[in-house]
Amino acid sequence: PIDPGRVGSTGHSYGGILTNWLITRYPDRFKAAVPGAGASNWTSNYALSDVSRSKELEFLGPPWEPEAREVMIRQSAYLNSGGVQAATLFVHGEDDYRVPLEGSIQLYTSLKKQRVPTKLIIYEGMAHGGWGHWNNVHRMINELRWWETYLKPMGTVPVSDPN
Incomplete structure (x- = not known):
């Protein structure tokens, strides 16, 4: 059975977008989350992304058109x-x-600002993917620690405990 008090979500890129969406749409269902490189604001993403034109297809137009703007805000x-x-670690x-x-x-x-446990790790000089071996090791260690902190049952031995 699924323990409803220990549900988390993670993903990178579109998976990060979905993780961000899930924790805002179902705030009482997720205990922890780790979105990687996930958009959270479609109006600003439209202006800043190198693939902003793809948003016109997804959201029925650019953000200055009322119908598209309404969809972007809702999503x-x-x-x-x-x-x-959800305690959230952003990478x-x-x-x-x-x-x-x-x-x-x-x-x-x-x-x-809402006092939700959260942390933001920014990988210097890195793009959307291909963060390099040691950055990926660093990310995985931090993600495991996040899951251990927020999802492990009380009294269990952490994975990162060398003893």
Whole structure:
């Protein structure tokens, strides 16, 4: 059976977008989350992403058109982030032009101001993917620690415990 008090979500790129969306749409279902390089605000993503034209297909036009703007606002995790409860670790490349860092910063700031446990790790000089071996090791260690902190049952031995 699934323990409803220990449900988490993670993903990178589109998986990061979905993780951001899930924790804002179902705030009481997720205990922890780790979105990687996930957009959270479609109106700013449109202006900053190197593939902004693809958003016109997804959202029925650019953000200055009322119908498209309405869809973008409704689908933006950041703009719907009130009440999020999931402890959230954001991981993002500093030079990500596909899904710009600003999206993670915006949602991180919202959660921080709401006093939700949150952390933002920015990989200096890194783009959307291919962060290099040691950055990936660093990311995985931090993700494991996050899961251990927020999802492990009380009294169990952490994976990172060498003893």
